Amino acid sequence: MTKTDDLARHAEKMAKKKAAREKIMSTKTDEKGLVIVHTGKGKGKSTAAFGMIFRHIAHGRKCAVVQFIKGGMATGERxxxxxxxxxxxxxHTLGEGFTWETQDKARDIAMAQSAWEKAKELIRDESNTMVxxxxxxxAxxxxxxxxxxxxxxxxxxxxxxxHVxxxxxxxxxxxxxxxDLVTEMEMIKHPFRSGIKAQIGVEY
Structure with a gap:
């Protein structure tokens, strides 16, 4: 097979893929506010979520953040x-850290309940396109x-x-x-296990 034949076959293959993709995309016409869950043991759950928050900001769309559990430590996003x-x-940062830090379960519960009340208020506000x-x-x-x-x-x-x-x-x-959308972050390797602490610009 000549190089010309190879390029022609590749072009034909990509044209078929493009046509098939366009056919599928033509059926995806609905829009709705999504409930999105990021979970799993791997790093990146909050990072990915903040990526969507910054997309909303970039598009001039009003949005909001409520942080449960996490305490007063400064983060780049905040x-x-x-x-x-x-x-x-x-x-809104409405947590004070984990129970082993506060050592006060009743206080942790009260803070989490307060965060949930604020979350409901922000979600009910239809001007927020993402919370x-x-x-x-x-929690x-x-x-x-x-x-x-x-x-x-x-x-x-x-x-x-x-979107929530x-x-x-x-x-x-x-x-x-x-x-509607669930992503599980899988941990394959983490520097913490090698004695490396959380670092600015990576974890916070």
Whole structure:
């Protein structure tokens, strides 16, 4: 086979793929606000979610973030949003760290409940096209917030075109079943296991 024949065969193959892809895409015409879950033991759950928040900001779309569990440590995402995009993205950090840090379960539950109330308020506001509930899966796992309440609320009260993103390990089966899009981050290798601490610009 000559090089010309090879290029012609490749072009024909790609043309068929393009036609097949366009046929599939022509059937995908619906739009809706998605319930999106990022879970798993691997790194990148919040990072990916913030990528979507920054896409919304870049498109001039109003959005909001509620952080469960995570405490007052400064992060690049929060600093950037609060300093430059607070007019279009509300940011609420309503956790104080994990129970082994606060050593006060009642306080942790109260903070998680407060975060959930703020989350509901922001989701009900139809001007928000996306609301990120960062690390809510941890609060659900420890039953600081009821997963049944979360699913019932999203089903009954989430505006039709609002996207809601829920992150954190060990997402509940009920939430996974209800969600439109679920991604599990798989950990293959992590520098923490080699004694390397969380680093600025990578983890926060």
């Amino acid at each position: 600093n950037l949003i609060e300093e430059r995009f607070s007019d279009i993205c509300e940011f 990120l509930l960062d690390e809510i899966n941890i 659900l796992r420890y039953e600081y917030v009821s997963v049944a309440d979360v699913v019932t609320f999203l089903e009954a009260e989430k505006p039709e075109m609002t 993103v829920l992150t954190g390990r060990n997402a509940a089966d009920e939430l996974i079943e209800f969600a």
